[in-house]
Amino acid sequence: MVRERRDPEQRPSPEALLEAARREESASGKLKIFVGAAPGVGKTYEMLQSAHAKRKAGIDVVVGFVETHGRAETEALVRGLDVVPRKRLDYRGQIVEEMDLDAVIARRPQIALVDELAHTNAAGSRHPKRYLDVEELLSHGIDVYTAVNIQHIESLNDVVAQITHVRVRETVPDSVFDRADAIELIDLTPDDLIQRLKEGKVYVPKQAERALEHYFSPGNLTALRELALRRTAERVDEQLLNHMQANAIAGPWAAGERILVCVSEDPRAAGLVRYTKRLADRLHAPFTAVSIETRRSLQLSDEERDRLADTLRLAESLGGEALTIPAVGRRIADDVVNFAQGNNVTQIVIGKSTRSRWFEMTRGSVVHDLVRRAGNITVHVIAGDELPGEAAPKTAVQTAARSEPFNPLPYLKALGIVLIGLGAAELIQPRFGIENVDLVLLTAVVAVAVRYGLWPSLLATVAASLSYNFFFLPPIYTFTITDPTNVAAFVLFMVVAMIVSNVAARVRTQADAAIGRIRMNEQLYAFSRKLAGTATLDDVLWATAYQIALMLKVRVVLLLPEEGLLTVKSGYPPEDELDQADLAAANWAWSNDRSAGRGSDTLPGAKRLFLPMRTGRGPIGVIGIDNDRTGPLLTPDQRRLLDALVDQGALAIERVLLVEDMDRVKRTVESERLRSALLTSISHDLKTPLASVLGAASTMRDLAGALSDTEKRDLLATVIDESERLNRFIANLLDMTKLESGAIVPNTALHDLSEIVGSALRRAVKILTAHKVELVLAADLPMLQLDAVLFEQVLFNLLDNAAKYSPPDTTIAIRSRRESDHVVLQVADEGDGIPPDEVESVFDKFYRVQKGDHVRPGTGLGLAISRGFVEAMRGTISAANRSDRSGAILTIRLPVPAQPHALDTAA
Template sequence: MTEEPARPDPDALLALARREGRGRLKVFLGAAPGVGKTMEMLAEARRLLAGGTDVLAGIVETHGRVETQAAIGDLPLLPRARLPYRGQVLEEFDLDGALARRPRILLLDELAHSNAPGSRHPKRWQDVEELREAGIEVWTTMNVQHLESLSEAVARITGVRVAETVPDHVLAEADAVELIDIPPAELIERMRQGRIYRPDQAGRALRGFFREGNLAALREMALRRTAERVDADVTGYMRANAIAGPWPAGDRVMALVGADPSAEMVVREARRVADALKAPLIALHVEQPSAAPGADPGPALLLAERLGAVTETVVAADLPSAILREARARNATHLVIGRGRPVWWRRLAGRTLSAALLRQATDFTLHLVPEPAAAPRRMLPERRVLPPWLGWAATAALVAGATLIGLGVDGVVPEGALGMIYLVPIVAAAVGFGAVQGGVAAVLSFLAWNFLFLPPRYTLAIAGPQDVVGVVVFALVALLLAGTAGSLGGSVRAARARVVGLRRLVEFSRRLGTAGDKGDLMQAIAEEASRIAGGPACVLRLLPPLPGDSAPEPVLRAGVPIDAEPDEASMAAARWAAANGRPAGRGTDTLPAAAWQFRPMRTARGLAGLVGLRPPAEGGPPDGEADRALNALLDQAAVALERADLMEERAHSEARSETEALRTALLTSLGHDLRTPLTSIRGAIATLRTSGPALSPATRADLLTTAEEETERLSRWIANILDLVRIENRQIEPRREAVDLADAIDTAAERASRAHGRAILVDPGPRPMAPRLDPALLDQVLANLLDNALKFSAPGGQVRARAGREGPEVVITVEDDGPGIPPDALPRVFDPFFRATRTDRIAAGTGLGLAICRGLVQAMGGRIAAESPAVPGAGGTRVVLRFPAA
């Protein structure tokens, strides 16, 4: 039997066909501004122009850089469009001019740029899409931080949230991506030389975004995203050219997860191999419907997800073939399997999984993981589905075996009773291979019994009425057993298939629970739908209807494979499904000519979106078990998306509430804490100006003193605001050195005593105590705490400061005997702009002192807490600082 030749993947061919009529897109990708993307693009464009290619510079952003302006050279420039906006004239890219000019190659700098109001499209990448549809090749530049999927990661790393983003599919659909890369040290040197930003901007950038660690992280992101893009190109080429693979262009590790005690060890070993190779990890579990119930692979698959692997579960009868098929489809290069403990006869016959893979997986590197020493031995042998012809051979062998037994007991057992022996092969064949094989076993058994044992022997004739009755009864019982046992066997196999389906749903639910954001969630839904339907799948979310429209607009958010996108005719079916909440497209009563079928994901709040399926050309939409599994998937996916939407709405609501509260507090503080000193300063100055000569020297001195004090108060308030901003932006970097706590407390107490004219009781504690802290930050904390204590205690009250040692920590306590803090205000006393309210008054101050203290203490690795009353049954407040002693 000749092997069927490999055929190109239709999806890959269709993706190539869709690109034929569109203009090419080349992206010059960089890790950060200043790496030379625009310079490289212009240099290549000048080389092509010199060779006679029609190149047009649509827009080049020089940002005032002389080098970039000079690099344009003799490239023809497209005049910019002039757009009036609010009394000004803005210059922007002229899309209509470019379409009318139709150059061979058009240069468009800064793909993530937002167009000026009045432009046809709000974003420049949308201009690029229209140019490509018109058949114009576009070259553009972009930094990796502008990719939509990386915006959160970039914000966490750099502390700067990028406002302008580009959808990931734009880069994925590019025909070429060229990485422009330089080391971070060289980029920083360019910044210092003023070749990227102006000197004043460069200084701020070097202290913020352009730190070496930030640039290294962005560089890794750019390298990884470019590697993923190249890998997608290699995979697409292999599928379009029917190359089975694997191609060792890049390493990929696949862990084969079984339902045995070694599964978790296999996952951990595969993770180590993947880390050593810097390669992605895939965890594959092959479920065999005919296998005996065993252990649950769920914990091992959950461990694989926690370790960052992509988990896959497939159902197949032939284990080695399924493994190799999936490995080739995913271009894996390394297979990690457990050695296991197969039964002795499989080892002797060379029919273990590892032996089969060693024979067949000649294109892969195979890693064998030994069985754990404490793992129990398998009690039941492995089972494997036999080929169909072997079922017929086994049926004949079972009847022959029963015949041999009958010949052995012939003469001891009556002829009529010998027929009972043949019931055993009938039941065995029906249960093991189905009702048809059971019926054939019944016919063969009847013929053998009649020919060999019923008189007259060695003929098919029946001698007497008694034998006729026996034969009829035997035939009825045999056929009944064959049908019943066969149905029972089919039911068992169907039940196993349903168990596999339920297990996959449970695994999918777990994947939904571990998805990082809505993008990951929708990608997981598309992958599971594609696996169930056996073809491309996508997820569409619904945008609110535009003014004048009554139906929401479905928008593609995820697809498997990555280029799966419904055509315009299919999108009409998607819009109908979104408007009516019912399935539409292929295989339905609505727009059945469409290539895609769309099914709604319904929740109590309405439609959460649509799942689109494109069935294979030779088959129809999912039915039977696949249809039920898909409906279950839609229900779970709708709930997960609704939960994600609610969590996002709650996060936005909380952020708005916090912002509003902070804004109110800031405005209130501004209204009081700025107006009061400014009023005093203005009054003193006005009095001195109008009545200065008539005032006594003492009065003039008093007015000047008031102005000076209020100016100092205003300066302290502004300094507190700036300190709080530095703390919130995590710009505080302590300079750690050994600090003598006794000297630090004495110095701060002496300064506070002079300022308030009151003594402070100081207990320096045992010496020496010298934790590694920042002396300047600690002095600021102590000054704020002592100032608060003196301010909120009675004029004759006492303020105490002491230090001590408690286990591995040093403890500093500042205590006063004032009215204390109300119990309901105690949990919020360290919040910015919060001021405790009592029945008789509102505490004076800006509400920033304790918030700054908390930020500075945390920056030094310590803790701060407030207790009130300081002494049970009395009043006062105690603030406790704790720092590591070492």
């Protein structure tokens, strides 16, 4: 019998345990999503069948909302379940049905069926989207079964549009999909789905014909099916990994391949990453490059640190994940295996060691340890001759000796600390005895290890051991030891001192590394906060250049592409242009997406080092840095910090560019909408009256002798009415142009509001002939500071609008009253009112309320002009529906001038 071997030190992941505890303690319901590649695969049918099975098991199931689309088999399944009546809403004059959320919550079933997760609710519903209704049901402890097609997942929206050439407007955030407790994929082959479509089981015949020609082509369905399979597999794989981490299960469970490649500063590590990439492509598996950060990592030369950083960046550029993990175990192999088991890695790639046999016998072999510890994980050991690269790296001692000159000061200070400890031991020995002397000397060794590291602490160990022998072990003042017991004490002291110094030095190394990471994180956080407060591209570029220059003590220049050429956009200190060498390096870095210039392998003669600024969409610019120091431009730690700062700066630049692109697209769309609306208005409101005038005039010319006087008067009236209509149209266009150019300046004076209202009514008498007018003006209205001509035009436009949008024989009411320091004037009609979601749009240029397929005649400029005129006179205008939903109300609020009576008397 073979049993699974579990490491006794294996512990569940804290994050996975917290997530599991949160789910268990949460009172929310469980969410199950039935996913399909396209409409018609049978998601709703399968959901209903599952509901019937649950009901037979004694579970309370209700239908919150299920759309049958007229399919007989689906309707039959719905009839066998309890159905919560739908909520009826009046939307744009039509009755629409939505799920009655409150009724489902009040019913409190164990499971609620809610179809079409991505559906957009009608105006007047509590939530704009149905998935928000589902979240509220879950928060009340109700389990929910729902269905969605893969094209509605937000992150796949662009991919689906590229495949099908159809942009899906209704989407569901990925977070909703990811929080599901269960995912069931309803899979159907493209041929079977097309057959269902032809049989009329998905759409009615005419719709089915169009669908087969476009969306439901075999190629589209195959691609959508692959998307559904992959997205569901990713979610299941994530659930498996969470389960393993929460239960401390040592992987791998080979449900899917995952590859881990171990990298170091070795020149052949880049070839190892490329080998892993080829292996991952063959297995269709993700891969991760991992570097274990040990004490030796701090002894690497600048060249080796740069090489390691380049190797990790190479892994990311090839589509992998790159991680640096601090060593926590006694052996590197333990850290690698623990990481692999915790992340369900199935295969590990590592390079074959080039160290001598003696070195491996005395210091151990990572490769051999890894093979022994890997368990069920496959280990690929790649020989050096399979990987192109340079010669094998030198040892850490050789590296340290080569990269930095010998500094004797730490060693001298270590001997000084031992002398201090020796003096303290001499003082306490007469009182406390020799038994406590060794503790004092050990304390000195630990102090040296913590302060100065491993090698000075080893010197301190030797010095303390010899001092302990010379000054305290009899016979004293000689290195001879006569008592065998003292020999054992001396040897034990030296061994303990060496162990303690080694451990203390390791702790100091780890502490230094942790402090370095903390400082780097603090700098990145401060940098991100600076960028978050910027809104324009110039501000982001300046903040990026200034902060990087400040943090790294370098000069910075930023270049972005402009009309195909790299152009200097910002810098600190300010820089306008580059010399030819720097410009060539910048262009090479931009074109090849790799660093170039000073300190690199490409164009090293340039004054600056240039790095591409890249995001998920590719390179967006180039950053160049330089300083006045000789030697390396940056230390490895500074280079890592620079890479992180450049990445954050690139994301901030991309954010601003995306916002600018969206604004540009928005302006283009708005301009196109206005152009289309203007052409529509001109084609209707200019052409119609001209046609009427021409028709009447032609009739009078051709039939002048046959027309009676009454007919002639009617034709002349038509000419006059249509000419006035045409004149109003042109006047509106001119007024709108003057408003936008700022050419209209109100000529205000004190006026009686009732006189202006009367003048507007007399002018509008023709357009109000089919309506009743109710006029109610308060008696205590003060004189108002108005431009009488402009305000009369405002009232005329409001009356014209009310007449257009209300049926004949209805009442148009004009009412006014005083409210504190304002006068309120309202024009109310008895029409269909304004759609609730379009109330704010009625004052937009060329806007006209649409009812069904019918659009009212007019330019759509009257209310926009009215708002401009009223605001020019320091007033406000707003629109709303009447409380009884029997029409619209347009309200003007005008300020009461200060001390109007005094002003009137003075006049």
